[in-house]
Amino acid sequence: MQISKTRYISILLAGVAAFPTMAYADDQNPQGGLSDIVVTARRKVENLQDVPVAVTAISAAQIQRYDMTSLEKISTQTPQFTIGRASNGSGAQLTLRGIGSSASSIGIEQSVAVILDGVYYGQGRVINEGFLDLQSVEMLKGPQALFFGKNATAGVISLKSAEPTKRAEFMARVGYEMAGREVVGEAVASGPLSDTLGIRVALRGSRMFGGYFDNAGLAKTYSTYDVATGVTTSHYAPPLTTDNPGARALLGRVTLQYKPTNRLTVTLRANSSMDDNDNNSWNYVPYACANPNGTFGINPAIRCSKSFTIYQNAFPADLAGTNPYSRRDGGLYNKYRSWAVTGQADYSLDHVNLTLVSNYNKNVNQWACDCTIVSAPDPLSAPSTEHSVFSAFSTEFRAQTRFDAPVNLMAGVLYQSTKRNHTQTGSFGGVSDSSAPAAMRYLGYFKRSETSGETITSYAQAEWKILSTLTAAAGARYTHETKDSYLKQPYVNAALQFLFPQNQAVTANQSWDNWSPEATLTWKPTRDLTLYGAYKTAYKSGGFSNSGFVSASTLPSDVAFNPETAAGFELGFKSTLLGRQLRLNLAVYSYLYKDLQVDFFNASTFAFITTNAGGARTRGIEFEYEYAPRAVEGLNLHGSVNYNRARYTNYIAPCYGGQTLATGCGVGGLSFHGADAQNLSGTPTAVAPEWAGSLGVSYEAAVSDKWRAGLSVDSRYSGHYLASAFGKPNSRQDAYLSVDASVRLKTSDNRYELALIGKNITNRFIVGGAIDAPNSAADTLGFVNMPRTVQLQGTVRF
Structure with a gap:
């Protein structure tokens, strides 16, 4: 379904123009109308229409309507927020307003911070988490350092899980998704254990008997030259013909809440997530070929196409079960495990609210990958494995005053310690060594890296009510951060040591200090109108590329990189009109990003380089509306129009794969870390459509005394963009319109649905992100989002 940008925007604006002009008094018809939306965008409970921040809020009802139990599912309902799932590196590319992070380095943290129950989860692997039983989701756009700390330069996704209820409630749900042949089961039990103690237990399990992507791998061989004997051996790598991802998941959370008095609330949450699938690169599609005939450079048997088809192979039998972390049957896989415990205590004095939040979380990600992706023929092959462990402990204390006075204060401190332990292996270069330990025999390299980090921050804000309708707020966050890292290859096949020295370590002891100030002026002339202007800054942590390589020429500056910063302005208004039936919100912004963190492969030195380069500026306008007429109970119309101009400012960038002098590579002697470079200054950033928007309608009504029916349709429009961070023309994603819909039938008491x-x-x-294809750099692989899915779901509550 194709639709032009002009046509889609005209539909959105026509929807606004069609709203009735007469106002309704609040007491004329108590049915219908808008409900207040509560958010915590400034670490305190506020009405969405009062907070001077551009926020898109998703309620529990909306989450349930589209079974939004992962970040990828949430992104389908939020224009300008795009996720590209990656097989290795950080595991994801999260992009908001055209600002995101490369997925190819595990050391680069995301520009979009993910917050769960007040705790920061910044690693890209967070997309493997299952966020079950959510109470709300808030997407805060633009820099958010003051209240959420580091790595919130593009924005924040804040998720809040449901809390124990005052009376006993139980829910059971089963579903079947038809495209992936996935069975889903979910159960929630909630209620009081005593007058002061409540509990909530939520479980969700799923098993997929098929997949979303067809795996059409072709049979191939992988030949190895034994450096100990001089014998060359061919190994048969069978094609994978099952659909992917073949996912299995089991998620659980237990929440205890203790309220001995009206002043004190103590909440303890423990959750675990298990996510397995049959391929870590199940969404890597060769969608753009450089060859005019559309065939893939290193494998002409494969044609590039915008279809949900991948081409990958199992490990050869000799390597299966021998290479570390490989499966004995040679199958590909991704195994993710996570655990977390969060404790929060809220205590209210007469004029001060005190909050203490402590968290420990750990995740383990392990995979086996056919990393040439396209059934590459002999001698090209890259059966690889990885085992990566990340853990974090944090504790935060903050205080907020609520005096009946013109000035109130908020202040807090936070401590966080993190550790990443990263191991990766690769059968590479067509070599083996029968004299090496059995686990190393068929490896080209065995790589180890670790990073230990500490963060100490303090922050404060003062709010001054200048007039009854005018409030000024100013604050700043100070961050001190250290990271100590190393990277080395404890084993390298003798034939490859000219490229990758064995046991040569690269180390870095990094330290940064940052001040991130913020100031806001808010004018509220009436209860239903808020106007604001804000100056904001943000800081994205520097780091160390644990997933890089140590080549003969690698320097610490090739893998250790500095922070990225952002600063700019935002103006907006929020209004509630027509007797609280119509909500209209508008935001205008301009932000400058400096020292962009970049990861690229330098073919001349055969090494990944992670560094800082250039900057970018985003300017835009965002308009959101929601209409819930009292004259038609159960009807809700909503939508948004977003214009965003995201451009690199002064960016001398690496050349994209296959780029020539005629297309700008190396013109004028430009170079980037010793490699030919191009000038991308003034060109769009990656995954940055200029126009995006949404249009939706939901309606629920009684169809009898005992039954109600509901229908919802939500569309998301995106203009075209380049998915490559280096301006690669064939990485273009065309403009698209995606549509989600749900139909519901339920009893009037909401028991059965x-x-x-x-x-x-x-x-x-x-395509949510793109990379140059291994060994065929002119061709492009895309991180492709899910195709059409249809799920039948039954729910009972009692």
Whole structure:
């Protein structure tokens, strides 16, 4: 389904123009109308329409309507927020307003911070988490350092899980998704254990008997030259013909809440997530070939196409079970495990609220990958494995005053310690060594890296009510951060040691200090109108590329990189009109980003380089509306129009794969870390459509005394963009319109419900990120989002 940008925007604006002009008094018809939306965008409970921040809020009802139990599912409902799932490196590319982070380095943290129950989860692997039983989701756009700390330069996704209820409630749900042949089960039990103690237990399990992507791998061989005997051996790598990802997941959370008095609330949450699938690169599609005939450079048997088809192989039998972390049957896989415990204590004095939040979380990610992706023929092959462990402990204390006075204060301190332990292996270069230990025999390299970090921050804000309708706020966050890292290859096949020295370590002891100030002026002339202006800054942590290589020429500056910063302005208004039936919000912004963190492969030195380069500026306008007429109970119309101009400012960038002098590579002697470079200053950033928007409608009404029916349709429009961070023309994602819809039938007491949920029912091919294809750099691989899915779901509550 194709639709032009002009046509889609005209539909959105026509929807606004169609709203009735007469106002309704609040007491004329108590049915219908808008509900207040509560957010915590400034670490305190506020009405969405009062907070001077651009926020898109998603309620528990909306989450349930589209079974939004992962970040990828949430992104389908939020224009300008795009996720590209990656097989290795950081595991994801999260992009908001055209600002995101490369997925190819595990050391680069995300520009979009993910907050769960007040705790920061910044690693890209967080997309593997299952966020079950959510109470709300808030997307805060633009820099958010003051209240959320480091790595919130592009924005924040804040998720809050549901709390124990005052009376006993139980829910059971089963579903079947037809495209992936996935069975889903979910159960929630909540209620009081005593007058002061409540509990909530939530479980969700799923098993997929198929997949979203067809795996059409072709049979191939991988030949190895034994450096100990001089014998060359061919190994058969069978094609994978099962659909991917074949996912299995089990998620659980237990929440205890203790309220001995009206002043004190103590909440303890413990959750665990298990996510397995049959391929860590199940969404890597060769969608753009450099060859005019559309065939892949290193494997002409494969044609590039915008289809949900991948081409990958199992490990050869000799390597299976021998290479560290490989499966004995040679199958590909990704195994993710996470655990977390969060404790929060809230205590209210007469004029001060005190909050203490402590968290420990750990995740382990392990995979086996056919990392040439395209059934590459002999001698090209890269059966690789990885085992990566990340853990973090944090504790935060803050105090907020609530005096009946013109000035109130908020202040806090936070301590965080982190550790990443990273191991990776690769059968590479067509070599083996029968004299090496059995686990190393078929390896080209065995790589180890660690990073230990500490962060100490303090922050404060003062709010001054200048007039009854005018409030000024100013504050700053100070961050001191250290990271100590090393990277080395404890084993390298003798034939490859000219490229990758064995046991040669690269180390870095890094330290940074940052001040991130913020100031806001808010004018509220009436209860239903808020106007604001803000100056904001943000800081994105520097780091160390644990997933890089140590080559013969590698320097610490090749893998250790500095922080990225952001600063700029935002103006906006929020209004509630027509007797609280119509919500209109508008934001205008301009932000400058400096020292962009960049990861690229330098073919001349055969090494990944992670460094800082250039800057970018985003300017835009965002308009959101929601209409819930009292004259038609149960009807809700909503939508948004977003214009965003994200451009590199002064960016001398690496050349993209296959780029020539004629297309700008090396013109004028430009170079980037010893490699030919191009000038991308003034060009769009990656995954940055100029126009994006949404349009939706939901309606629920009684169909009898005992039954109610509901229908919702939500569309998301995106203009075209380049998915490559280096301006690669064939990485273009065309403009698209995706549509989600759900139909529900439930009893009037909400006890029984049957739903049909369709996601991306227009079956759009959507690329959330792109990389140069291994060994065929002129061709492009895309991180492709899910195709059409349809789920039948039944729920019972009692």
